[in-house]
Amino acid sequence: MHIITSIRDIQGHIKKLKENHATIGFVPTMGALHEGHLSLVREAKRKNDTVVVSIFVNALQFGENEDFSHYPRTFENDCKLLSQEGVDMVFHPDAAKMYSKGFCTSVIPGHLENALCGKSRPGHFRGVAVVVLKLFNIVKPDIAYFGQKDFQQTVIIKRVVSDLNVDVIIKILPTMRDQNGLALSSRNAYLSEVEKKDALCLYKALTKAQSMVQAGIQNTENIVQEMEKIIHTTKSATIDYISIVSPETLEEVPMAHSGDVAALAVRIGKTRLIDNVILLFS
Amino acid sequence: MHIITSIRDIQGHIKKLKENHATIGFVPTMGALHEGHLSLVREAKRKNDTVVVSIFVNALQFGENEDFSHYPRTFENDCKLLSQEGVDMVFHPDAAKMYSKGFCTSVIPGHLENALCGKSRPGHFRGVAVVVLKLFNIVKPDIAYFGQKDFQQTVIIKRVVSDLNVDVIIKILPTMRDQNGLALSSRNAYLSEVEKKDALCLYKALTKAQSMVQAGIQNTENIVQEMEKIIHTTKSATIDYISIVSPETLEEVPMAHSGDVAALAVRIGKTRLIDNVILLFS
Structure with missing residues (x-):
């Protein structure tokens, strides 16, 4: 399993895969992986030649008083789990490279960002939209996988992808729960x-x-x-x-x-x- | 020369070109073509296997009191000129397909939209940003060509492409002028x-x-x-x-x-x- 931190390096790998007509399944995550993430990875494995998982805790989608600094970071364990699943590449970019000097573009999912979680998390979904778009442009997946648990996120990503004609299929998989019904979440x-x-x-x-x-x-x-x-x-x-x-x-x-x-x-x-x-x- | 109005159709053509590893040069325009546009087309011809030109008068980049309805539309003549230059495909999409029901995503080039022309044309550059991003995602060019005359547009497109990691090279070519020095423009x-x-x-x-x-x-x-x-x-x-x-x-x-x-x-x-x-x- 390749662990890649450089945007340029992963672009090189992706270019080669595309030249060989390999299909790419992509699971974007913020790490702290659990069975919910792994269910996405397994489906990606089943349906694609290559599986790329990104691990990037995206500061842009956290509000000022939110848990960005405390968000669980378990990179080594995440890599171990992904390696066991047969993932081909883990993309773990540096925040300074993702948002370099002069960065100023916003992607705003219209009224969809104001519903539900948007009311108490202003700016969250434009942070999600921009990082997902960047990751899609870097990884160029055929299919990208998201969990139903983040329902509003799935709606917004499908909308942005459709509105901007991004050439990727979005698959939403069911929420994974523990035996009592609690939805799996890194924040548990x-x-x-x-x-x-x-x-x-x-x-x-x-x-x-x-x-x-x-x-x-x-x-x-x-x-x-x-x-x-x-x-x-x-x-x-x-x-x-x-x-x-x-x-x-x-x-x-x-x-x-x-x-x-x-x-x-x-x-x-x-x-x-x-x-x-x-x-x-x- | 193929004249293509359907997004799905051009995506099919592009897919075949990519499978054959043909490079794609792209010149996005609003039609009413003049020697400025043609200079971009000629450079695209020199440097790429295939040249795609889009002709789309993008309502989203016109203000309420601007000249959208009067903007010169000379589609037949444009096609004649492009055919003479050996262009492979003209993409002439329908506005209703480009901005279909539920469309709500904005792409905002930060503070760059407020400088220069942005002051008297509020919303213009976010209209440009979103349509260019859509066109790039549909046409997937290796290189896209713009004229220096639209200076602020070139700066914003380079910024958005860099910020969102869009995999396209942006080339800016010199302003074309008439013999007296007047910059060529469809609005002349x-x-x-x-x-x-x-x-x-x-x-x-x-x-x-x-x-x-x-x-x-x-x-x-x-x-x-x-x-x-x-x-x-x-x-x-x-x-x-x-x-x-x-x-x-x-x-x-x-x-x-x-x-x-x-x-x-x-x-x-x-x-x-x-x-x-x-x-x-x-």
């Missing part, structure tokens, strides 16, 4: 054992939404109220938002339809967690 | 015969700046004053701006150095014209 590392149990209220609320919809209840005000009740039974939990939205526009819908998404962000103690489910009518 | 079609003579004051002012610098005068306040005097001798001329700027940051400089750019925008009657020279010390 911040949770105490007690908080990990408290954090189950997110998935319980989402499961409630799914079962209400399957029982024929479509009024989203009613569904969100029931979800709120579940979160409120957990003392350490503070709701950031609970929304049921259309999956392309991210607009809240008054009546849920199959394919709409129930999404929420909840703080457990100091840790902000997100989760979502695609509402499917039985 | 708006000028009456009298106005065409009046419009020579732009180049006269730039020539004055060049000769002052070569005489050892570096104080840009003095140089700009002399340029203003020249424009003011023409009754039909109204100055939008005259600036001497650093070629990468577009910031005005108090003292001119070799490589700085003298740029101006002047209205001749109702027609807004731009021009510039790179100040070279003898």
Whole structure:
């Protein structure tokens, strides 16, 4: 497995792969890898000749009072895991090279950046958009893989790729959960054992939404109220938002339809967690 | 010469060219072609296996009170000229396909969009940035060609390409002028015969700046004053701006150095014209 830090070096590798008509699967990450990431890597392995994983904690997508400096960094262990999965290249660029002197371009995903997480994380999604676009332009993947857990991110990346005619297929894979239903996230590392149990209220609320919809209840005000009740039974939990939205526009819908998404962000103690489910009518 | 209007069709052609390792030279235009454009096309022919020219009057880069609806459209004649130059493909996309339902992504070239022309054309350069990025992603050129006449545009495109790691070489070719020195522009079609003579004051002012610098005068306040005097001798001329700027940051400089750019925008009657020279010390 090649571990590559130089943009120019990886461009050289990619050029050779393209000349040999090898397909490239790409999994962009911020490291602190868990089974969620590895599920993306395994699918990339199955469907492509070559798999590239990037590990880059992108300062541009963290707000001033967010956890950029504390974000878990486990590079050696990440590389070990990726090597075991048969990944071909790990791209681990230097921040100073990604955002060099004079850098000033913003990529703004319109109104999509203001919905859901955008309200409490202003600037987050334009940070995501610009780094993903840069990584796509460097790695030139045929297919790039993202997890459904970061739902708004997936919507925005699909939109930016379509709007800018980027020649890459975006695949979204299901959220991976632990045996209790907690969505896997690098930020779960911040949770105490007690908080990990408290954090189950997110998935319980989402499961409630799914079962209400399957029982024929479509009024989203009613569904969100029931979800709120579940979160409120957990003392350490503070709701950031609970929304049921259309999956392309991210607009809240008054009546849920199959394919709409129930999404929420909840703080457990100091840790902000997100989760979502695609509402499917039985 | 293929004339292609469908994005999907040209992507198919490009894919085949790439598979055959053919290099692609690209000249993006808004049509109404003149010798300036053709000089870019000829250089693209000399240096690449295949030449693609786009003709697309991009509504997104026109302000509300600007000349989008009146912009000269001479598609048949343009194709005749391009065919004579041996161009391989003309890409002439439909606006509704370029900006389809739900389009919402902006590409903002930071502070560079606020300098020079940006002051009187708010939003213009983000319109340029997004369409050029789209065209690059569709055509995937090895080299793209632009004219020095649109100086700020060249600076912004180079910046966006560098910031987003777009894999294309940007070549800037010298401004083409008529025998009197008037910079060729599609908008010259708006000028009456009298106005065409009046419009020579732009180049006269730039020539004055060049000769002052070569005489050892570096104080840009003095140089700009002399340029203003020249424009003011023409009754039909109204100055939008005259600036001497650093070629990468577009910031005005108090003292001119070799490589700085003298740029101006002047209205001749109702027609807004731009021009510039790179100040070279003898």
